[in-house]
Amino acid sequence: MNINHPSQEDQxxxxxxxxxxxxxxxxxxxxxxxxxxxxxxxxxxDLYLQMMNxxxxxxxxxxxxxxxxxxxxxxxxxxxxxxxxxxxxxxxRKQLVFMRFALATTIAxxxxxxxxxxxxxxxxxxxxxxxxxEGVPAAMIIEEQNAIWERTEWTQDVSKPLxxxxxxxxxxxxLIDFLGGTSxxxxxxxxxxxxxxNRAFLRSGRLxxxxxxxxxxxTLTTENLTIVSQSANFGLSVTSDNQTEVHVFEGRVTVxxxxxxxxxxxEQDQPPEFSDAIVVEAGQAIVFDHAxxxxxxxxxxxxxxxxxxxxxVADPPGDIPALNFAEHQIQPYSFQDGQFELPTDYQVIDxxxxxxxxxxxxKTIEINREITPNxxxxxxxxxxxxxxxxxFGFDTDNQYGDQNYVxxxxxxxxxxxxxxxxxxxxxxxxxRFRIRVGRYYSGKQRYLFFxxxxxxxxxAESQFRNVRIYETP
Amino acid sequence: xxxxxxxxFVQLLTAHQSRLYAYIRSLLPDSxxxxxxxxxxxxxxxxxxxxFEAGSNFVAWACKVAYYQVLAFxxxxxxxxxxxxxxxxxxxxxxxxxxxxxxxxxxRALSCCVSKLPEQSRRxxxxxxxxxxxxxxxxxxQGRSVGAVSQTxxxxxxxxxxxxxxxxxxxxxx
Numbered sequence: 123m124n125i126n127h128p129s130q131e132d133q134x135x136x137x138x139x140x141x142x143x144x145x146x147x148x149x150x151x152x153x154x155x156x157x158x159x160x161x162x163x164x165x166x167x168d169l170y171l172q173m174m175n176x177x178x179x180x181x182x183x184x185x186x187x188x189x190x191x192x193x194x195x196x197x198x199x200x201x202x203x204x205x206x207x208x209x210x211x212x213x214x215r216k217q218l219v220f221m222r223f224a225l226a227t228t229i230a231x232x233x234x235x236x237x238x239x240x241x242x243x244x245x246x247x248x249x250x251x252x253x254x255x256e257g258v259p260a261a262m263i264i265e266e267q268n269a270i271w272e273r274t275e276w277t278q279d280v281s282k283p284l285x286x287x288x289x290x291x292x293x294x295x296x297l298i299d300f301l302g303g304t305s306x307x308x309x310x311x312x313x314x315x316x317x318x319x320n321r322a323f324l325r326s327g328r329l330x331x332x333x334x335x336x337x338x339x340x341t342l343t344t345e346n347l348t349i350v351s352q353s354a355n356f357g358l359s360v361t362s363d364n365q366t367e368v369h370v371f372e373g374r375v376t377v378x379x380x381x382x383x384x385x386x387x388x389e390q391d392q393p394p395e396f397s398d399a400i401v402v403e404a405g406q407a408i409v410f411d412h413a414x415x416x417x418x419x420x421x422x423x424x425x426x427x428x429x430x431x432x433x434x435v436a437d438p439p440g441d442i443p444a445l446n447f448a449e450h451q452i453q454p455y456s457f458q459d460g461q462f463e464l465p466t467d468y469q470v471i472d473x474x475x476x477x478x479x480x481x482x483x484x485k486t487i488e489i490n491r492e493i494t495p496n497x498x499x500x501x502x503x504x505x506x507x508x509x510x511x512x513x514f515g516f517d518t519d520n521q522y523g524d525q526n527y528v529x530x531x532x533x534x535x536x537x538x539x540x541x542x543x544x545x546x547x548x549x550x551x552x553x554r555f556r557i558r559v560g561r562y563y564s565g566k567q568r569y570l571f572f573x574x575x576x577x578x579x580x581x582a583e584s585q586f587r588n589v590r591i592y593e594t595p
Numbered sequence: 596x597x598x599x600x601x602x603x604f605v606q607l608l609t610a611h612q613s614r615l616y617a618y619i620r621s622l623l624p625d626s627x628x629x630x631x632x633x634x635x636x637x638x639x640x641x642x643x644x645x646x647f648e649a650g651s652n653f654v655a656w657a658c659k660v661a662y663y664q665v666l667a668f669x670x671x672x673x674x675x676x677x678x679x680x681x682x683x684x685x686x687x688x689x690x691x692x693x694x695x696x697x698x699x700x701x702x703r704a705l706s707c708c709v710s711k712l713p714e715q716s717r718r719x720x721x722x723x724x725x726x727x728x729x730x731x732x733x734x735x736x737q738g739r740s741v742g743a744v745s746q747t748x749x750x751x752x753x754x755x756x757x758x759x760x761x762x763x764x765x766x767x768x769x
Binding site: 137138141142143144145147157158160161167168170171172173174175176177178179180181182183203402462464511534535536537576577578579 | 612621680692695701713716721725730742748749751753758
């Protein structure tokens with residue numbers, strides 16, 4: 123143990139830890155670790171004070187919208203009173219702002235919860251929403267393996283986004299990409315309700331979350347249980363007699379018995395965490411009976427559940443040439459390139475086979491390519507400086523908007539409309555990606571754009587090479 | 596104190612409010628309690644203004660008073676609801692008193708650096724501090740994750756820190 127001389131890695135993490143402490147976003151474990159370091163390490167205290175002082179001065183300056191009163195013209199007693207109350211004025215102003223926000227948030231949360239409960243309690247209504255093109259997309263089916271749907275109307279066009287509703291899979295497997303960042307492999311026969319982009323209801327059948335390495339929350343409910351996951355990979359099965367099995371492969375999930383009086387949940391404005399919650403760690407499995415009572419514990423078994431490998435995208439047919447960036451004009455993409463007057467740059471690398479982006483860069487080339495449901499893009503990616511978003515996308519008119527789907531493969535930012543399901547890169551070495559983009563785009567696409575987005579300090583870097591676009595069966 | 600001394604004392608007190616705030620917050624990282632303790636400290640400083648010798652180190656004296664107010668707060672509140680233990684508070688208090696002695700330049704440099712931030716970052720700073728928004732509330736408002744907002748704030752703080760260091764170094768070189 124080396125408490126007084128922390129490792130270089132620890133020191134590199136410290137500013138981030140302090141920043142999160144200031145924001146109140148440390149976990150309990152991180153908090154304990156941070157406090158230990160403050161208590162035992164002079165340098166850690168020094169850096170903490172440096173950052174905290176700067177933050178406090180910033181907070182003071184930004185929050186102090188009115189000057190302190192001129193106390194010299196007041197009597198001593200009046201001055202004491204005035205001094206005593208002045209900071210309180212600032213505090214009260216902040217509290218007022220907070221209360222307004224809290225009220226608005228509470229109302230918004232209540233409206234959402236009422237909506238979710240109404241959907242769960244009335245499947246007929248949910249079915250009606252399923253076919254509506256006006257609903258907010260929650261998920262997409264990105265791969266199928268011999269999928270046969272229970273009823274004809276449940277057969278989905280795989281390139282269409284799914285709005286909240288029910289899926290009834292008779293047999294086969296499908297890979298469902300929830301737009302909140304979680305991917306689920308569902309094995310038929312199964313009945314799955316899509317509640318939102320980070321929430322689903324398994325009435326029967328078997329599924330496994332096969333999510334990314336990035337942080338994303340996902341809630342799965344059954345008739346009697348609520349399973350909350352933060353980026354865990356786990357399997358869930360519900361039998362016809364409502365016996366439920368939870369197998370955790372990576373990370374951990376919290377399992378709670380569903381409340382019998384859900385209205386209370388709304389009134390209390392609480393997240394789905396309950397007093398009798400059980401934490402199931404990686405490697406563990408628990409079997410619950412129809413009432414949500416624990417029946418037995420065993421080792422988690424991956425073999426029982428569908429896996430992502432079932433859905434691997436096929437190799438390119440034959441020798442598909444890689445894009446030669448040297449033969450293309452590299453142009454700024456829409457308003458995004460160098461946004462906020464930040465630096466943006468690029469360099470063609472690997473004798474034209476690669477493109478390196480730097481700063482706050484969104485660059486595009488013209489490809490004029492027809493995208494079908496079977497179109498796949500393959501490329502190698504690496505990054506030495508993580509930014510907010512690293513990825514790519516297609517466009518018809520070089521005008522970025524909500525309709526443009528961006529595939530994020532790296533970066534700490536999570537934004538609506540930017541898919542997280544491929545945000546799996548880590549480290550600094552080259553890594554190959556192969557994505558069936560035809561599930562997200564269709565028709566003639568004129569532009570292919572790449573990005574290294576960093577709107578704060580413009581130090582993002584992305585390198586792409588061996589980019590191939592091909593059709594797969 | 597005669598009226599002239601009173602005026603000078605009040606000027607000192609008002610001029611150093613931000614430092615006192617920073618000092619107290621470093622020992623008591625809970626924004627609501629910080630305002631309360633600063634208020635108490637101001638009252639004590641005023642009551643004891645006769646003890647202050649003109650020309651001596653006001654910041655050191657005021658920080659000492661603030662330190663005891665922080666200790667009183669820790670004493671009067673449940674220990675389990677507080678972040679730091681008393682030993683750590685004592686260590687931090689000693690270290691920070693020296694640091695804050697030269698915070699005037701820091702504050703000026705910080706203001707300058709904030710004005711150089713990209714517009715989007717400045718807006719986030721305003722949301723976080725001027726409007727008193729928590730990271731959670733900002734994330735909800737912007738439809739972003741808490742982690743992403745926290746990470747962005749971290750990057751902004753890094754950027755500001757680098758800028759402040761450069762600014763102070765160039766001022767010293769002049």
